[in-house]
Amino acid sequence: MKRLLVALCAALFATPAQAYTLVTSVSESCHERLTFEAISLVLAEFEFDPSGTGLVVPTDRVTRRFMDNVRRTLPEDTADELVFIAMSMITGVRAPDTEGHSTLNLTALRRLHADPSPIGQYAHALRGPADDGLQGDLTAIEGTKQVIREEIALALAAARVVDGKIVDVIEPRPLFVDHYGTVDLKVSLVGYHLGRALHAMQDAHAHMVRSGENYEHIVHVTNYVDAVNGHLKESRDGLAHSDALDDCSREDVAPIAEAARARSVALANAFGSIRADGGEALERGLSACPDNATDPFQCGWLEYEPVCQAAIEAGDTEKQAEVCCTAANDFCEDTVPAAKIAHEDPAGPYLGCQTTPGAPSGANGWWVALIGLLGLLGRRRLGAAVPFVLLLVPGLANAQATTIETVEVKHPWSIALEGHGAAINDTPNASFLDVEFGYTLRAGYQIDRWRITAVVDRSWWVPMEFGVRVDRGTLNLGIGGEVHFFDGFIRSGITLGTASLLFDTAFDESGEFGYYSEMRPAGFRWLPIENLAIVFDPATITFSYPVVRNPPLRKLHRRASVGVEYLF
Amino acid sequence: MTSSILSPRWASALIFVIGLLSGCVAPGYHTREIMFHAEGAASMVSEEAGEPGLMRAFAVAGRGHYQYERWSFGMVTELNMFRTREIDQDWDALAAGLIGADASYLSANGYIRSMLSAGLAVLVEGTDIDEPGAVGFYIESRPVVFRFQMDEDLILSFAPLSGLVMVPEPAGIPIVDAQYRFAVGVEFL
Numbered sequence: 001m002k003r004l005l006v007a008l009c010a011a012l013f014a015t016p017a018q019a020y021t022l023v024t025s026v027s028e029s030c031h032e033r034l035t036f037e038a039i040s041l042v043l044a045e046f047e048f049d050p051s052g053t054g055l056v057v058p059t060d061r062v063t064r065r066f067m068d069n070v071r072r073t074l075p076e077d078t079a080d081e082l083v084f085i086a087m088s089m090i091t092g093v094r095a096p097d098t099e100g101h102s103t104l105n106l107t108a109l110r111r112l113h114a115d116p117s118p119i120g121q122y123a124h125a126l127r128g129p130a131d132d133g134l135q136g137d138l139t140a141i142e143g144t145k146q147v148i149r150e151e152i153a154l155a156l157a158a159a160r161v162v163d164g165k166i167v168d169v170i171e172p173r174p175l176f177v178d179h180y181g182t183v184d185l186k187v188s189l190v191g192y193h194l195g196r197a198l199h200a201m202q203d204a205h206a207h208m209v210r211s212g213e214n215y216e217h218i219v220h221v222t223n224y225v226d227a228v229n230g231h232l233k234e235s236r237d238g239l240a241h242s243d244a245l246d247d248c249s250r251e252d253v254a255p256i257a258e259a260a261r262a263r264s265v266a267l268a269n270a271f272g273s274i275r276a277d278g279g280e281a282l283e284r285g286l287s288a289c290p291d292n293a294t295d296p297f298q299c300g301w302l303e304y305e306p307v308c309q310a311a312i313e314a315g316d317t318e319k320q321a322e323v324c325c326t327a328a329n330d331f332c333e334d335t336v337p338a339a340k341i342a343h344e345d346p347a348g349p350y351l352g353c354q355t356t357p358g359a360p361s362g363a364n365g366w367w368v369a370l371i372g373l374l375g376l377l378g379r380r381r382l383g384a385a386v387p388f389v390l391l392l393v394p395g396l397a398n399a400q401a402t403t404i405e406t407v408e409v410k411h412p413w414s415i416a417l418e419g420h421g422a423a424i425n426d427t428p429n430a431s432f433l434d435v436e437f438g439y440t441l442r443a444g445y446q447i448d449r450w451r452i453t454a455v456v457d458r459s460w461w462v463p464m465e466f467g468v469r470v471d472r473g474t475l476n477l478g479i480g481g482e483v484h485f486f487d488g489f490i491r492s493g494i495t496l497g498t499a500s501l502l503f504d505t506a507f508d509e510s511g512e513f514g515y516y517s518e519m520r521p522a523g524f525r526w527l528p529i530e531n532l533a534i535v536f537d538p539a540t541i542t543f544s545y546p547v548v549r550n551p552p553l554r555k556l557h558r559r560a561s562v563g564v565e566y567l568f
Numbered sequence: 569m570t571s572s573i574l575s576p577r578w579a580s581a582l583i584f585v586i587g588l589l590s591g592c593v594a595p596g597y598h599t600r601e602i603m604f605h606a607e608g609a610a611s612m613v614s615e616e617a618g619e620p621g622l623m624r625a626f627a628v629a630g631r632g633h634y635q636y637e638r639w640s641f642g643m644v645t646e647l648n649m650f651r652t653r654e655i656d657q658d659w660d661a662l663a664a665g666l667i668g669a670d671a672s673y674l675s676a677n678g679y680i681r682s683m684l685s686a687g688l689a690v691l692v693e694g695t696d697i698d699e700p701g702a703v704g705f706y707i708e709s710r711p712v713v714f715r716f717q718m719d720e721d722l723i724l725s726f727a728p729l730s731g732l733v734m735v736p737e738p739a740g741i742p743i744v745d746a747q748y749r750f751a752v753g754v755e756f757l
Binding site for chain 1: 611624651652653654655675676677679680695697709711712714728729730731733735738739740741742743744745746747748
């Protein structure tokens, strides 16, 4: 049973980094990378017999498709059960940071990371808002241990043993997938909760400053919630969360990441043996190492520096000043290498604005952001020109517009090439940015003020969840109509047609076929020479729906487009 | 001119002035020197799974304008009620008051107005982790507002699609809300 449990546990961590790239565009993620490295070690030691479990892997299309993506980076003969648990682990290890939302969903981030409740911070091995001074270090460490215990308990509760077999509870959990948004994915709750526990363990190396040959002693716990709210006082609240210490790709952080990986393996093994040893290995890991400990990674996972801890518990402030890492000695910046890194890239308010507890927040900061916005626009030629062009175009167009209708009668045929782009998304449950760009070819025939059009529209999509890349998007074909008014100066139009998916997504393959619609409430036209018009549509609504089955793939974009139209 | 005068900022200003001058050529608009607007706006969400056609935001606003030729400048106050998603997918209701200045431009013989507006956004009603009273900022662009004269002193206006970005809580991880919305209103001349 122990081998089975450990092997099952091992599977939970079988999450090759490339799998995330395939599934959710993750290219660089410390949590996934550390998890993958940890499981590689565990898998090499144990074998897994899927017939020993009562796990029934879901057979629906979405689960299978997602599993296929994970399977590509596992050995060919990997059992379905292992692949499924690995997939569940992916969902779990990412969950504490996003809870299934986009990392560019500011509303969700605000909820998750600026959450003043201490438990929300302990899930990331950080101080709670009230965890001040040296005592705050100890409180945060105990809180983090509690989070790990609770997640392990939830994993255990899901892994019931029935007739000698493990019967895992399978439930949907949200995962943000590029282009689809938040998708409810069926997961093994064992894998899911162990992923969450492992997340806390790894954050205990990224957010806690450690010393010692194996980074076995915590000397300081960093602070995010006070830092991001802009009222962090180091002597009271500790060091701000460091993006540098969080970056496992840095050469000087690599040894710390290695320690995190070793303790991830130890946590996996401890879970595997939990039914056999009654949780002894887990408690050993969460307790201080005894003097005769031989493996530094099997114990003391979250052990505070013992001499300092003794001074804190004794209330000996003189000793604390001598042996502990505090603001007075720059948190041991000169003696602890990790502390030096932790001083780099501190977290702070996103817009440079502070909150003042007990007073209306942001009162002193709004203008900073406004000036920043204006400055940003001012530094970019195009950005600065946009609002003025917006006003300028109607003026120029109107000065020329009276001739357009006459020209259209003379030259009823037209062909137009337009470039378009969209960026900001107002869907509340999605990324704030949803970038697309492309071009549209539009051929038309004019009768009086009405025009019939044939449209070929090409749209590339830019997923931004983890890094930026360009996906091939869709090819949209449609038939539409336009009406021109105000002497041809303004046009409104609608197009209906088909959308074809041109690339493989997490759940669907290229070639999927759905609907496309476009509505242009009002666009401007300007005729600088007789049969050439410049067209500008400041706000066009397009709805591209290339995959209509569940989960649907549909994109609502608000484009701006500009182009030229040749009349003949 | 020196090269420094041709910086992007100056070039934009130059374009702006040219636009202003080019615009002051066609009188005959549906305008008076002083105008007051009352309007309502709504933002629809249609791509959220399972909840098509959901109204996510609703706003009422009042505007006062001074008109000079094609250009008008004024003040706007707006109460914007909007909803965001909680982590557990429930809806959270918020409200912000917008107080700002706007500039608009008439074209197509006064049938079309293009407008930019910017100013302060005050959080009136927040979530349980927000403090009402936070002050941020907003910017809104209405590229096209159709205007139809109903009476000598009354114009019906319709903006089919405008874009609003407001940051009523700029501190910490800010509250940023983008709304694509349509607006209908009346203008009293």
